[in-house]
Amino acid sequence: MTVWDRPEPPTRPVPLDRERIVAAAIALADQGGLEAVSVRKVAARLDAGPMRLYGFIATKEELLDLMVDEVHAEILPDEQPADWREALRTLAHRTRQAALRHEWLADLLGGRPTLGPNGLAVTEATLGALDGLADLDTLMRAVETVSSYFTGAIRREIARLRAERATGLSEREWQRASGPHVTRMLATGRFPALAKVVYEGTDVDAETSFATGLEWVLDAVAAKLSPPPA
Template sequence: MSSRRLTMVSYVAKEYSGSGDPTRSMQLLWGIQERPKRGPKPRLTVEDITRAAITLADAEGLEAVSMRRVGEQLGVTAMSLYSYVPSKAELLDLMIDRVYGEMPRTDSDEPWRARLERVARGARAMYLRHPWLLQVATARPVLGPNAIARYEHDLRAVEGVGLSDLDMDLVVALIGDYVHGSVRTAIEAAQAEERTGMTDLQWWESLAPLLEKVVDWRDYPVATRVGEKVGELYQAPMDPERSFEFGLQRVLDGIEVYLKNATS
């Protein structure tokens, strides 16, 4: 887990990619919007605005991102931004695609399992750097250059291993869904300490006297035994890093069994 302070917001999807003008988003994403041939040189670029919005979202959460706040970061008025980006909806598409561009994309001769591990770890690192991404529903994906390049890269991890094209897509989606759920848990665990000002151990210790009064642990022998072992090891209800590693290997095990059956 990064030591960077995580913004204390609820990571529930509240925004939707692709919710603006699709034509304008595509023009901005692919850099094909018309540029004025006359007049003074533009003070800003779309890249400047996108970077400022990402910095703001990283620091304060997606709710903090507005054209006014982004303008303040750049020392201009919100109205001056509209000549570059028509609204927050299109800006959000730009932010997502730019963040996707940070993910490493390196083809290698490694076995498919190692390549999928690399895909998963890259995605997890991206979410931890930019936890506001968890607030964005992407049922309508951003079709920018980085998003498409990311999809191409991820598919290449299972290219030529014997899967059909549809199964390749499903495997990549499975890895993405696993990472998304796992990283949400990791961020929420880190956020809990920031919100309460107590470590997990301190929080459980504060509850212990009350629990001893209301719970007869003999009624829950398995939960008591396992819970004590977990608590002793982690000093917390869970270790997000260890949970991610365990779960990723089990997901890959399942894919390996499926691949063997599909190619036998």
């Protein structure tokens, strides 16, 4: 039986329910990452005994599942996109926006499919826009391909944000600090391809990079969904 199928216990003496528990856990994770989340810490935030929480959740893994599903409510589009490409684009961008608000989400993306009501609604909205465009196996590979792209891109972006906080240096500041070393290494002539990128390439922000890569992936998916020539 999943956590969503199991009924909640009575709320006395301290008013308590899964919604309050999940909200407290998300607040802790937003402040300190997943390492800041434990049943004991959530209970303390709610001014309740830890054993009370075990009446609502059996394990920390269930708590994480509930947290991810709650954030999926933010990912769920306000309106169902009619076009498959817009549906996948919306899924990618809204997932990225949710991860920027809740950086811990990046650590949980790409695992087992979420089975909560919000996660299932996001999946339904996505698959519904693709229905009938190809056989089911092709459609599933299309969704997996796009999901793999944005999951990796989001994780990389969040990792860089965390590195900035850890070092106290922005991306630009880190580049300037590392510049003398990189210049010396490129001057050896051992890295001509890299030198070309450094001196001639265009530097773009994370959002532009994400959007550009996503469109390239969608172009590739479109080629697989297009009917073969007669």
